[in-house]
Amino acid sequence: MSLLLPSFPFAQQAQIIRSNQRDLFQVSSLREQTENVLRAWLGTRWLSRWDKEIEFIVKAGYYSLTxxxxxxxxxxxxxxxxxxxxxxxxxxxPQLRAAMILLPTLPPYIAARWGSSLPQSSMLRRIPSFIEILSEINLAIFYLRGTYYTLGRRVLGLHYISSIPENPNSRPPSYSLLGILIGVRLIYRLINFLRSGNSTTEKSDNQNGKQIVDGTQETYIDDISVSSLLSAPSPEDQPPLPAEEDQRTALDVAQIPEDQRAGRSCTLCLEERTASTATECGHLFCWNCIVGWGREKAECPLCRQSLKLTRLLPVYNL
Known part of the structure; x- marks a missing residue:
């Protein structure tokens, strides 16, 4: 009598989707806790400067431990x-598991860290968009057929099996409509891309403030191209500016006594304030520090009162 080994059915679409959503929640929660600890130790300015590395380490760490x-x-x-x-x-x-960890984490980190420094005409800048389109095509196929949820698993040939036996009396939910909608959106984007390629001309439109550069239409604001504004480094990523070089104060910082300068520290970056800014509740911070904080949490870091970036008040004599 031969021994029959147990066989496991393929995982259903609903199981794969719920699994992915729960993993995203766990990674997001782990990143938030890590940022809270690093913000308390090193300040918001340091956290803003290394946020991409933190995201990469958290994701790689979570999937490495699992x-x-x-x-x-x-x-x-x-x-x-x-x-x-x-x-x-x-x-x-082990080789496939290592590839599974690096494929969804390393390319996005490289694109986010160094993608903006590439020239506009470089083909490498189009790689993230190309991968995004391929991921949408893969997701549409998944909703129609339900095997590979991510592009990396399709490339590596990794699918899911379920430890829960199939119930012949129940019919699993269908996500085919989502796949069709994604396909329609991709077709719409393709049509728009073809139309924009056919309508590109080599003349400038000075009345609308637009110029043609390298075959693409570039928009200018006050003689500054929008692409250069978007690719400019964020002030939060810049190294701390010495208080003596602060151009946004009416004080001669070098003439202030040392004991008074010690009271001018920012509680976020733990350094002497530059571009002093007051919140509605009356607390003082560096401009870059409080703006970076406010984008993440709409509350004062000291008293937890509601914080609105539009209500921040620059102070030039403190």
Whole structure:
């Protein structure tokens, strides 16, 4: 009598989607807690400067401690699914697991960190858009057929099996409509792209403040191109400016006694304030520090009162 080994069914679409959503929630929660600790230790300015590295480390760390060790992620454990290789019908090898960690984390980090420094005409700047389109095509196929949720798993040939037996009396939900809608959106984007390519001309339109540069239409604001404004580094990413070089104060900082200068520190960056700014509740911070904080949390970092960036008041004599 031969021994029959148990077989596991393929994971259903709903299981894969819930697993991915739960993993995204866990990564987001882990990143928020990490940022809170680093903000308390090193200040908002340091956190803004290295936010891309923090995001990469958090994502890589989460998947290294789960997929890298050959175990389930929290989302996979929640839905009862396991990764399986389509090539050898076994669990992923260490090489595949390493690729699974790096593919969704390393390319986005490289594009976010150095993509804006590439020239506008460089083909490398179009790679993130190309990958985004491929990911949407893969997602549309997933909603229609339900096998590979991400582009990386499709490339590596990794699918999910379920530890929950199929119920022959129930019909799993269908997500085909979502796949059709994504396909319609992709067709619409393709039509717009073809139309814009056919309508591109080599003349300038000075009345509307537009010029043609390298075959593409460039918009200018006060003789400054919009692309240069968008690619300019954020003030929050710049190194701290010495208080003596602060151009946004009417004080001669060098003449202020040392004991008084010690009371001019910003509680966010822990350095002497530059471009002093007051909140509605009366607390003083560096302009870049409080703006960076306000974009993440709409509350004063000291008293937790509601914070509105439009209500910040620059102070030139403090």
């Amino acid at each position: 997929i890298g060790r050959g175990t389930q992620t929290l989302g996979e454990e929640y839905t009862g699914i396991w990764l399986h290789s389509s090539h050898n019908d076994r669990r992923p090898s």
